[in-house]
Amino acid sequence: MQGTRPIKYRVLPPLIYPTTMLCCLALFFAFQAQALPLWVCSYVPVTFGAGIIAFFERYTPHLDQWLATKTDVWNDALFMVTVQMVLPKILTFLVAVTLLQLIEKTTVPPQALWPHHWPIGIQALLMVLSADFLRYWLHRFSHQLTPLWRLHAVHHSPPKLYWINVARFHPLEKAVQFLFDAMPFILLGVGSEVLALYFVFYAVNGFFQHCNIELHFGPLNYLISSAELHRWHHSRKVQESNANYGNNIIIWDLLFGTYFFPKDRQVEEIGLVNKDYPLGYATQLKTPFLGRIDQYMMPLQSVVDIILNMLLKIRMNKIKRSDYQRLIQAAQNPSKAQVDTLLSIVHANRNTHFGRSHNFAAIDDCSSFMQNVPVHTYEHLRSQIHAQGQSREPVLTAAMPVMYNQTSGTTGKPKYIPVLQQNLDALKRSQHIFSYMQYRARPEAFDGKLLGLVSPAIDGYLENGIPYGSASGHIYKTMPKIARAKYVLPIEVFEITDYDSKYYIIALLSLAEENITYFGTANPSTCHRLLEVINQQLVTLLQELTTGTCNCLDTLPTAQAAAIRQHLRPNPTRADQLRQLAQATGTLAFSDIWPYLQILTTWTGGSCGISLAGILPYFPANIQVIELGYLASEVRGTITIDANTNTGIPTLDENFFEFVEKTAWENGTPEFIGIEALQQGAEYYLFVTTSAGLYRYDMNDIVEVTGRFANTPTIRFLQKGKGVTNLTGEKLYESQIIDAVHRAEIEFQLKPKFYQVLANQQDMHYECYIELATSTRIEPEQIAAYLDRRLQELNIEYEAKRSSGRLHPLILYTLKNGTYEHYKKHCLAEGQREGQFKTLPLQYRHDFHFDLAPYIE
Template identity: 40%
Template sequence: MRVSDTIANAALDLALGSLGRRAYDRLLAQAERPEETQARALRAILRANAGTEQGRRFGVSAELSVDQYRAAVPISDYEDIRHLVTRQIETGGFAIAPEKPLMYARSSGTTGAAKYIPVTTAALAQMRQAQRAMAYAQHKALRCFSGKLVGLGGAACEETLADGTPAGATTGLIYQSMPRFMRAKYVVPPETFEIADYAEKYLTIARLAAREPAVSVIATANPSTVLRLMDVIRTHVGEIAAHASPARARTLEALAACAEPLRVADLWPRLRAIVTWLGGGCATAAAAVRAQLPKDAAMIDAGYVASEVRGTIVVDVRKNLALPLLGDVFFEFVPAAAWEEGERRTLLLHELQPDTDYYVVVTTIAGLLRYSMNDVVRVSGRIGRTPALQFIRKGRGVTNITGEKLSEDQVHAAMAELPAPPVFYIVVADAERGLYRAYVEGGGDAQFIASVIDARLRQLNLEYESKRASGRLPCLRVSLLRPGAADAYHRHCTEQKGQREAQAKVLALQTAEECRFDFAPYELTHAH
């Protein structure tokens, strides 16, 4: 081991043993008093946001009780607050965030226009605290950071907004702002994520990662990124070996000569863990990654995290139990079945029941007040007196296989591009196969329809475009249906799903689990 690595390990152990443990212990202490902690978190958030345009409109103040706050502020989604975000960017005033954002987290919106979520100094401080607690839990359980770290994220600055504020990925901002001793463990420098060409970016990451034998942890939001990285390494392993150290080159050349496909375990036998999303649409890709790992390596869930909020961190690494960040974020919940029937009366964190699915509503220090995440979580256990939460899926009308968060509105807009409107269509997200398939009755040529829909979705959804460009999502497939398919599907909904005929609503975008209708008997052809 190099002297620099020894120093980095010592500094990391010291930091995790002090700052990391302190953040971890604080969170566990809060978990013993969830109702009190949530009330205190809400007061701090309302105090910070009382002077914003949004706060003044709703009469927000630290004196409001939880019930008064719920009565005063309606539940909203991004389209309800888009004008406030736009006004803050254009004027520099505090329309939504109580301070000038360091950056805006950019992600796809349901209408096609990107979402810009303020990331303030206070919000970043909370993210860092959470990161310390999470790293402590991982290192304490598995000694994850004894070797090198392959962290894969986005660019902190993907564009510069009108007021000069960068917009991009919060992972990039956190990655850039890590302490020097932690950055010394990076295999991939943050500048790499700013490479615009996806093929070049993945090849650069592959070269850097494969040349390093001492990788002990890989961290990336989506497990499909690991699968894509391995594909690139397999394709270019000979070229990578030519630029590696002599010892590593010999190892890579030997691996390239093997008849068996190159696996994660072959490249990095010292790997202790991969930190990534394990649930929802990522489960299939996560299982494929797990099959490639060294025997003792763990798959650790990355927790419930989105552009708007870091909701949980895994504090029990062995059981993958994730504790809500109840001292930072004020949470509300509606049972999933009730929400989908139009119910908006919320429960609080301490009121949740085991093995039950809930839609999530959050209030944050950066100005999101009673913001509907359109995410479904499940109570998966208990830590102290606080329910542990597991991300299950996006809400109705939104699907997510590799992080693209496709919406039903975008599907409708893409279908509207076709010269002849179809009689009937449904787009199904098949996470097991890692692709989207559109079932279309009365639309013409399957290949043409696939190309039109796919091209329009790439225009409408920046994350769908990113996943398509990087190869993590293939082109959408189309299956043409013979006449009568639509009627058969509607009968299925009324007979099997218990919907009244007058109330039956066809969701144009569904997961394979939601859409349990067998289209095979009605298929004419499909595009490959």
């Protein structure tokens, strides 16, 4: 193959570097012999060398795709002038002034340490050796230490190498380099002619390092930091680029084991992991302050954004030292933390009506608490919660509620869960820890705008004058200004009562922001709905995005409309961008709308896992999904302590937890245990005691123990306790339904948006209703048979009842597009809160109060 190339590629590659370098050095000595000004002696040879290199880049290029464009040359010329020419002059002057003042105070001048009497060439060689030693370690540390690497990434950003982009360094990095390869020698008083000779070699060799010329260095590859070696240093593969750190010579890499030169292949691709790293001069002055932009696509930031992100980093470090460390300490000894929490709750409420009637004063440990206090449901406590709100007397708690969390109840009446000020404070601390954990996992998710969907802080007021609503909405409303400055949506949006108007306005305000990096919503079904609204009403949305208007604001209360209108801005550029994306792909995905999105925080367990799997392909491929945690109206049960594994640690220092093994509870033989007795892999019913007056409260939730963090078991929500049906002794669990549907999803490549399984007691069979996210044609009988077989594999009683004929085969129905939204609207109208809305995938038919028949395809 080599023999077929033109003769110039066979003859010139070994000759170009040594010939050019010798000519440049010879010019320096010739001009010096003529006593020409020093700037002539140095700049003329360097200019000559640059001209030769520029010629051969066109005559014998290494790669045609590395040939520079006008844009490349313009940006790199700016770096050359400002960073390589102007900045060193300024730094030299500042250093000289400073050093003169210091040297005057020293008894032994540093100039005495340099061998000024040596020949100029030997001095220059000594300077190359010593300067390269210092630069070697600086360069190596620049690949290992994050702050230095973010500066150095500017140099590694170009996807091509050619002679001018050797100058592409961030000014701050150049200043650091100056401290290593210039200042020591200025301090030592090295002669100007030595510095000039060093400059000629340094500059010409640097041009060659980055040049796009076909070169063969041969044995010089073991002496010079050559183009052949330096190309490997610019590889996109980190294991290849973390080598060949030498600036002018390569001997320090040979000595310290970082020499890398595969002779059987060429470097495949150069640049950074993030191929979209911005390359403009002005932009690259900011990129070191934009987080891990060398690895991920990230939004470009203004100076204000950079300052906000620096303040946010300070805030996160403060959370790490306070709230996070407090939880870590509790996790070391969960038994003690739980006893302390319980006794704190009991002591604070010993003089309440409930405390006196249950002899709180005599409670001094967990056992006495369990003996004195029975298990409660909400209906057991409803009258006392109501009485405290009406009378303002300490019925359940010494402190009065400041609000109530509203949620649906089993009797049809809403449940109003008391929320004390200390609960809000605790929820805020938990949210701080959760935010810190997410920030630690992927800090760039907080660099852009934050899109969070929550329930309204206040839905209304009870007859006692106390508001009811959502504690999460209250936290959203009262977050620090640093966080609120990044919000996409004002709190007033969540207070819109009309379901369709609310989602339209959410879509409009969200579309206006390209730089959204964080998306948080309790239920992934919200993502389905938002994307549907965007694509179904895209024409109208883009028209109003262009003009900065929103016609549906006219239907809202005046104050609410005015607050939202402040966030509307005409944005024709963004509208055109989205319009072009939609024309190219047919419909928009979240990856099109928000390409910089880094984190999606939502529920991932139970029925939400199926909904999440259906929407996840529409997000950017590198999105990190983080479990929101076990969070209910009654309690924040866990905090996701590891964002990479979605491990949830119980809120040890806020609530007291009791557990009963699942089978024991269902068989009526409960044995209550504390958190320290939990067994990994086991499933338990959960009971909580909170400072808000829920004592030994039956959550009717089943959790699974997933592992340990420090000395504390970690848990995850598995299913609602009521997610069990029993037509003829099979005891079918919601978790088994979820497993079977998930397996069918893989087997038949389904993308279900919503599904519902109903136990038909009259006909003695199970019915599975499924709405798909796409219009894929399926064979209902085939999938129904698969689900039926899988359930038999999972549940031996189900298999036995099917074999005996007591249980008839499962039937599957496909639902029309939009069924889920109609069902959700029905549930919201019945009193469920949108932010807490969850489907129960498995129910008895007579308990399912929504007619699916009109929606069957």
